[in-house]
Amino acid sequence: LYEIDLRRIFRTLYKEKGINPSKQLVDDTAVAFRIYSNKKMRLYPWVLPFFEWVRNSGGRLYLLSNAQECFTVPELKVLGLYDRFDGIVISSCVRIKKPDRRIMDALTDKYDINIGESVMIGNEQKADMGVAEAAGMDGLYLQTETSGTYDKDCKAVYEILDGNYEIMYDFFRT
Numbered sequence: 001l002y003e004i005d006l007r008r009i010f011r012t013l014y015k016e017k018g019i020n021p022s023k024q025l026v027d028d029t030a031v032a033f034r035i036y037s038n039k040k041m042r043l044y045p046w047v048l049p050f051f052e053w054v055r056n057s058g059g060r061l062y063l064l065s066n067a068q069e070c071f072t073v074p075e076l077k078v079l080g081l082y083d084r085f086d087g088i089v090i091s092s093c094v095r096i097k098k099p100d101r102r103i104m105d106a107l108t109d110k111y112d113i114n115i116g117e118s119v120m121i122g123n124e125q126k127a128d129m130g131v132a133e134a135a136g137m138d139g140l141y142l143q144t145e146t147s148g149t150y151d152k153d154c155k156a157v158y159e160i161l162d163g164n165y166e167i168m169y170d171f172f173r174t
Contacts, residue, residue, distance in 0.1 A: 003091035006030060006068050030070035043079045044144075046165040051084050053169060060086040064107050064120070066127055068092045087111040099130025104137070119158075119172070123147045129156045140171060 014021040076082035089107040096103040122128025123144045132139035133155040141156035
C-alpha cells in the first residue's frame with residue numbers, strides 16, 4: 001500500500017492559486033488542517049506508566065505509524081511522547097503503509113530491531129496486527145473506541161478487548 005505526503009497536496013493547492021508557499025506555510029497549513037479536522041486528541045492514562053515500565057525493564061520503544069508526519073510529529077510533541085521513542089517510522093515518510101511488511105522492515109532495518117524479541121502493540125487489527133503477522137512478530141491488539149469492529153479472526157498473539165490495560169504487564173513478564 002502506498003502513503004502520500006499531504007504537504008505535497010497543500011503545496012500544489014497553493015501553487016494553483018498563484019502562491020509560491022514557503023516550507024513553513026505548508027507545514028502550518030497541514031497542522032491547521034489537522035487541528036480543524038481532528039475530533040479529539042488525548043493520551044490514554046496508562047501510556048506513560050507503561051512506557052516507563054518498559055524502559056525500566058530494559059526495553060525500547062518505537063513508533064510505526066500509518067500517518068502524516070506533518071500531523072503526527074507536532075501531536076507527539078504536544079502529548080510529550082516524541083522524545084520517549086527510540087525511533088520513529090511514519091508511513092508518509094517511507095511511502096508505505098501497514099500492513100505491508102516493507103514498512104516493518106524499514107523500522108527493523110533502520111534501528112536494528114530483533115523481530116523475535118519484539119511485540120507490535122496496536123489498536124488496528126488489519127494494519128497493526130497484519131504487519132506483525134507479515135513480519136513474523138508477536139502482536140498485542142488493544143481494542144479502543146477508535147478500533148472499529150472487532151474481527152474474532154484477529155491474528156494477534158495477545159488481545160485486550162475490555163479496556164483492562166493493566167494486564168499488559170502480565171504479557172511481558174518472563
